[in-house]
Amino acid sequence: MTRHLQQDSLYNYQIIEFSIAKEALNWCLEKTPEIILLDFASVNENASIFLEKLRSRLSNSQFTVILLIKPGDEDLAVRAMKSGAQDYLIKNQITPEILQRVIRHGMEKMYLMQQLAQTKAALQQSEHRYATLAEVVPVAIFRLDADGNCIYVNDRWSQITGEPIQAALGRGCLDTIHPEDSDRLFHQWTEVLTQEKMYCYEGKFLRKDGTTIWFYMQILPETDQNVTTIGYVGTLTDISEQQAALDDGLRPTIGDLIEAEAKLRKISERLTLAISSGRFGIWEFDCVQEKVIWDERMYELYGVHPEDFPGNFDAWLSFVHPDDQDYLLVTIQQVLHQNQEYDAEFQIIQPSGEIRVIKAYGVLNCDEQGKPILMVGINIDITERKQAEQELIHNRDLREVIFNESADALFLVDPVTLLTLDCNRRTVELFEATNKGELLGIEGRTLQRRPFTSNEIDTIVTQMQTKGFWSQEIEYVTLKGKLFWGNIAAKPITIAGRTLNLVRVTDINERKQAEEKLLRTNEQLAKANAELARATRLKDEFLANMSHELRTPLNAILGMSEGFIEGVFGAINQKQAKAIATIKRSGKHLLELINDILDLSKIESGKLELQISDVSVRSICDGSLTFIQQMALKKNICLSTHIGSNLDTIQVDDRRLRQVLINLLSNAVKFTPEGGNVKLTVWLEEVGTNETLGAEKLISQSSIPSPHICFRVTDTGIGIASEDISKLFQPFTQLDSSLNRNYTGTGLGLALVKRITTLHGGTILVNSEVGQGSCFTVRIPYLSGDNSLKKLQDPERVDLPATLIPKTLTIPVILLAEDNQANIDTISSYLESRGYEMVLAENGQQALDFAREKCPDLIIMDIQMPGMNGLEAIRQIRNEQKFIDIPIIALTALAMPSDRTTCLAAGANEYLTKPIKLKQLVLTIQQLLKNHQELHTSKYRKSD
Structure with a gap:
């Protein structure tokens, strides 16, 4: 799973793995994770109990828990989800796509939870602000419960009455009423109730x-x-000075006081609205799996218990009133196919039979291909609001209630002149007018940043006549020059027998700002992704170019060395042979470094795929030991091995596992003094055993229990300090400068070991002390081969001798297209010494011309040449009928994963990378010529 997550194109994950649940729990106390993948098998106790512990210890943090279960444990997973888990995955069904989607979904849900927490915090701050305001206003404020008992007074109450706050609570607030007023106040209070x-x-x-x-x-x-009375809020103002003025015949009006009270009432109403607006439920709809996830408030809105809701789309739709189901399905389809915002109003039928009205909002998330993957939104129960609206429409004056008290700006417009005849209080506020008169008698489009044209107005009128309404989002300018976005809707209504246009403007400025912020964020993300793609492309181009530039001269170095050793250029003495062997050995070392760098790049970019096959454990171990045997003999180091008797074949990538063992064994020999010991031990670790852990340092691990095959390399070398173990597997890193001077290497070997082991789903463990040697253990999930290998291949293939062409046969003509003179000399000299006739071309065009002129038996084509390159030359050669089946070997210094496919697709029969082994080249030539001869023989017999 680690490999699957590292391939995620949207997120870069920092992955911390634990095999013991208690250790993971302790780690969470220090650092809070965002996602927790919890394996049922790793929890010794009940998973629900473990989740409760986790939630209690991280109560102040937001995180998502995803369960890993084996088939058949779905019921346990569902119960655990009720204890706080968000989702679950079945182990044998996990694919990279499913894992990445579930993790992304968990991340998105966690971010939504964080946003809700921030919203609640902001609401608490707002409540605190209004509470502070209540303490500083110059009037007394009090609150009563539904029975008239005082439950709150501010400090101003004590200042006016001279009584402490505690004395006012309950019925005590009435004790200070003057006896002359008490009877009249109690009588009028009854009317209030x-x-x-x-x-x-x-x-x-x-x-x-x-x-x-x-x-x-x-x-x-x-x-x-x-609309049930739950209490009362009131203010009390000291008017003693005004009363004294009245006694002197100078009493003013109390309009200012009333206006102040109106402002205070408005503050109270806003506070009540802010609190009540939090009564909404949050839902998620997985568009791929058609799963529906609700929070606790959603279950309350629908009147259902969590255990009675299956959590799928059809189950939700069953709650919707039959009259609204078709409308909702059409609306949701429009959202999914047109990527619109989800905005719907519908009725539901609760299990009790009660009908409620729901207002729903939602947004759609799509993947990179635009395919819907997730909808997130809220449901608000607006039943009481709808009932109140219907009652007001039928029983109260439309203009006084709907018009004047609306939370949106409303205009009454003459449909002929388009002049504003009336507007409500919200209109005055929204457009920052001093009074209503500033907005009457004007055309509404004059308030728009870009006023409608006459043609646009004609279109609006037509739509209102055909559909009965019209709506659009436009940008407005207030009378004070402030810009804001509004949603405008208009429909014709009849008042006192006269047809007017009712125009509503809703302030959507905050939503538009949020949309713009989201758009900017998406643009930045797209830019970052583009930069990442560009950096990856530049890295690949650099590696390809580096490979080509280094392999081209290495081809000549190794080829010439091979030719000298085989006597192609004449006899050499022992001293010269030793020098040539040194050149060849150094060249091969440089080639190994190049291959290590390319392998590491392929693994890190996710382009290296394992070639899994049945492999003999004995064969892979013996082959790895053979590779380092000569190096050990030079230092008089004793090599030994022990392989468990119950091990025969395993399913691994043969070449890559050899690469791991050879790296570990080479390091053991390199860092062990003369006369030391190096041992390779292999055994099978069954499920439930813990042989390999001990005091060793765990570098990476898989949390899923399974049998493992363990390869352990121990030595009596210089050892490693405990604080340096974590540095071992970093690319291009050696432990200190003294090692750089005393031991050769680039620091890539162990980095490759770790990454190849991880690709196999395995782990690496290290145990070492300075001066006491080191122990490296590779643990790989044990998959026994289905069939024992009938014949074990030797680890180091012994090439058959490249034979000479008998003089009695027709000499094959080989066309070599190559622009590097050193490579031309090397390859042509060697092939001529083997009896082939050579035709030389320096670019693709010459190769094409010489092929037509000489009709060679085989073509060796370099890919990167000036003018016409090798790929184009191969394509043009294949286009000619007489060359349709001529053998072609593509020869290139490019060694990236796609290069072989590209060359073969162009028409090449074989693909060899520089520096080539000349023996291998001759064997390839012989095989291709043999196949070509057999093909023509078969065609000839068929024609007879």
Whole structure:
């Protein structure tokens, strides 16, 4: 799974793995993860209990838990999800696509939870702000419950009445009412309880010091969603000075006080709205699996228990009223196919039979190909609001209630002149007018940043006549020059027998700003992805170019060395042979470094795929030991091996596992002094055993339990300090400068070991002490071969001798197309010494011309040449009928994964990378010529 996640193109993950659940739990106390992949098998206790521990210890953090279960444990997973897990994966069904999608979904849900937490925090801050305001306003504020008991007063109450706050709670707030006013106040309070409207009262307080205070009081009922009175909020203003002025014949009006009270009431209403607006449910719809996920509030809205809701699309649709199902299906299809925002209003039928009205909003997320993958949104129960609207429409004056009290800006417009005849209070606020008169008698389009043209108005009128309404999002300018976005909707209505246009403008500025921010974020993400793709492409181009530039001269170096050793250029003495062997050995070392760099790049970019096959354990071990045997003999190091008797064949990538063992064995010999010991031990680790752990350092691991085959390399070398073990597997890294001077190498070997082991789903363990030697253990999931190998191949293939062409046979003509003179000399000299006739071309065009002129038996084509390159030359040669089956060998210094496919697709029969082994080249030539001869013989017999 680690490999699957590392291939994710959207996220870069930092993956921390634990095999023991308790260790993971302790780690979470120090660092909070964003995603937790929890294997059921790693939890010794009940998974639900473990999740409760996890939630309690990380109660202040947001994270997502995804369960890993084996087939048949789905019921356990569902119960665990009720304890806090978000999703589960079945182990034998995990693919890179499924794993990446579930992880991304978990990340998105976690981010949504974080945003909700931030919203709640902002709401708490707002509530605190309004509470602070209540303490600093110059009037007394009080709240009563539904029975008239005082539950809150601010400090100003104590200042006015001279009583402490605690004395006012309960019924104590009435104790200071002057005896002359008490009967009248109680009588009027009874009317307040029955009429449920604002109550205003002017009276006197009798303070304990005997002084009288005149006050002006206003009380407003507070209601819940069901329009049921839940309490009262009121203000009390000291008007003693005004009363004294009245006594002197100078009493002013109390309009200013009323206006102040109106402002305070408005603040209270906003606070109530902010609190009540949080009553919504959050849902998610997985468009791929058609899974529906609800939060707790959603279950409350639909009147259903979590265990009674299957969590799929059809189950949700069954709640929708039959009258609204078709409309909703059409709406959702439009959202999925046109990537629109989801905005719907519909009825549901709860299990109890009660019908509720739901307002739904949602947004759609798509993958890189535009395919819908996830919808996220909210449901709001607007039943009471809809009922109230219907009641108001039928029982109250439309203009006074719907028009004037609307939360949106409303205009009444003459459909002929387009002049504004009336507007509500929200219009005055939204467009920053001093009063309503500034907006009357004007055309509404003058408030638009780009006013509608006459043609556009004609289109709007036509749509209103045909559809009954019209709506659009446009940008407005207030009377003070402020820009904001509004959603405008218009429809014709009839008032007192006269047809007018009712125009609604909703402030959507915050939503538009959020959309613009999201758009900028997406643009930045796209730019970052493009830069990443560009960097990856440049890296690949650099590696391809580096490979070509280094392999081209190496081809001549190794080829000439091989030719000298085989006596192609004449006899050489022992001293010369030793020098030539040194050149060849150094060249091969440089080639190995190039191959290591390319292998590491392929693994890190996810382009290296394992070639899994049945491999003999004994063969792969013996072959690896043979490779380093000569190096060990030079240092008088004793090599030994022990392979478990129960091991025969395993399923691995033969070449890559050899690469791992050879690297580990080579390092063991390199860092072991003369006369030391190096041992290779192989055994099978069954499930439940823990042989390999001990005090060793775990470098990487898989959390899924399974049998493992273990390869352990131990030595009596210089050892490694414990603090340096973590540095071992970093590319191009050696432990200190002294090692760089005393031991050769680039630091790539162990990096490749770790990555190849990880690709196999395995782990690497290290145990070492300075001066006591080192122990490296590779653990790979054990997959026994289906069939024992009938014949074990030797680890080092012994090439058959490249034979000479008998003089009695026709000498084959080979066309060599190559632009590097050193390579021309090397290859042509060697092939001529083997009896072939050579035709030489320096570019693709010459190769094409010489092929037509000489009709060679075989063509060796270099790919990168000036002018016409080798690929184009191969294509043109294949286009001619007489060359349709001529053998062609593509010869190139390019060694990237796709180069072989490209060459073969162009028409080449074989593909060899520089530097080539000349023996291998001759064997390839012989095989191709043999196949070509057999093909023509077969055609000849058929024609007879």
